Amino acid sequence: MVPELELERIFRAVMNLDADRPVEGIVRGEFPAWDSLRHAELILRIQDRLGIAFRGAEIIRIDSYAKLRSLIEARMSARRGDPGDP
């Protein structure tokens, strides 16, 4: 499955979101269901399913779906060796 679609699937499953609920604007501090345990589960599932290892400092910075998606995209680009990516 395309990583972005898989990410959204994981996010919806962990946060118990309905299929028609937009994810792009979800921010951790504003979404009560996104607590510490769910944040940990989210990180673990992404690591296991997408093979991405997060560093401690990165985990702290993930506070929205948008930031999470950007981080994953950057990692995937780097893995593919796309020019100009970190």
Added chain:
Amino acid sequence: MRIGLESLGDVVDPSTGRTTPAGELRSRILRRRDEYLAAGLRPGDRVLLRHGNSPRFLIDLLAVWSAEGCAAPADPALPAPEFEAVLKETGCSFVSSGDAIRFIGRVDCGSADARLLLLTSGTSGRPKAILHSFQGLQSRFRAWGSRIKAGDLSETLCFLPTHFGHGLLANCLFPLLQGARLHVVPPFDFNLLATLDQYVDRHSITFMSSVPSAWNLITRFAESPRQGSLKRIHCASAPFPADLWKVVERWGGDAAFVNCYGLTEVASWVASTEGCPGARDTGCVGRAWDAQFEIREGEVWVRADSLMLGYHGRPELTARVVRDGWLNTGDLGRIDAEGRIFLTGRTGTLINKAGMKISPEEVEAVMKGHPAVSEVCVFGLPDPLSGETVAAAVVFAGSVPAPHFEDLEAWCRERISPFKVPTRWFGLDALPKTSNGKPDRRSLVNRFKEEGRHGSGT
């Protein structure tokens, strides 16, 4: 009997970086005590403390004790309906959020010796309010102090909730009253756990205790501390997986790793694996720690000087679980010839999520209040992070549109502690029943333990 403040240590607030030295701590406790007395607090009055995990909370609790009151720490995240229920259940006359002290009416509780009230989930759906005397608490602190060197506690970190026996008694008050410098942070802060090595190294932490799910997270995400400051790390409150043992030991370096067993009813740890051969064996919680254990018909009973005074307002329940000074722990187990205690299961239905006990009946009682819910059964499912998580199988009434599970979850969050809210949902046409007509939790667990987060089950 009064609590002695002479040997208090310092308290560090990591959110501000400020250390409150012991002398200032004592002054602030006594000032707060005077505020309680001015508000009308009398000996034996109970104070619900609606905050936690901060220096201000510790000052508040010790002030209540200095005024000879009874402190009742409550989960600060309780939504209003549950908070009101807790207030009724605990017989509190005052509520404190750390600043204002609110008198809500004098309640004659009849337990003049009670100095601490801790809430835990009950199997009938009502929380149990456990009462402890200073005498009982001091006996437990003395027991721990006889085995744990003061130096090992010199820089203690607590990231467990302070409304929880393990966190408050073992990881906060015991070290603080022994003169430790105590760092107290918000509970289960994943950002902290993921970078715990940095905090440990920066502050030369020597001691901390937590639950297996937190150790699982820490060892997966945080690097090992490098400075070698850790002297002792403990774990308790939930079964400890044997395969995690080596991982935690490796993470902790030269620190002694000790698995403990305890209950709120006996003021936390009453057994430990310290110096116990075969401690990593599945289910082993070590040997008695200033306590006595017996097995009666497969159930674990314990006797200790730190036994609770009883459950507030529940004399019949107290009489059922305490007999001649022995407490029925609710655990199944055995004791081998060397005195090692092994736990093999639980007698009741309580869900153990990351060390916190949750009553399915309590959650069901709330959910049955939803207009779209016809029947509901709440049960625990295995979870790789928290050990167990809360699941709900729901039969919707046909008379109103069935809500999305997301909306049902949000509805629950407005009524019960976030920790108790189900995270896995299943919609059914009918609940399976036992031969006496009750929902069959066991069959639901067997059916759904392999499934995803929610499903129709039809």
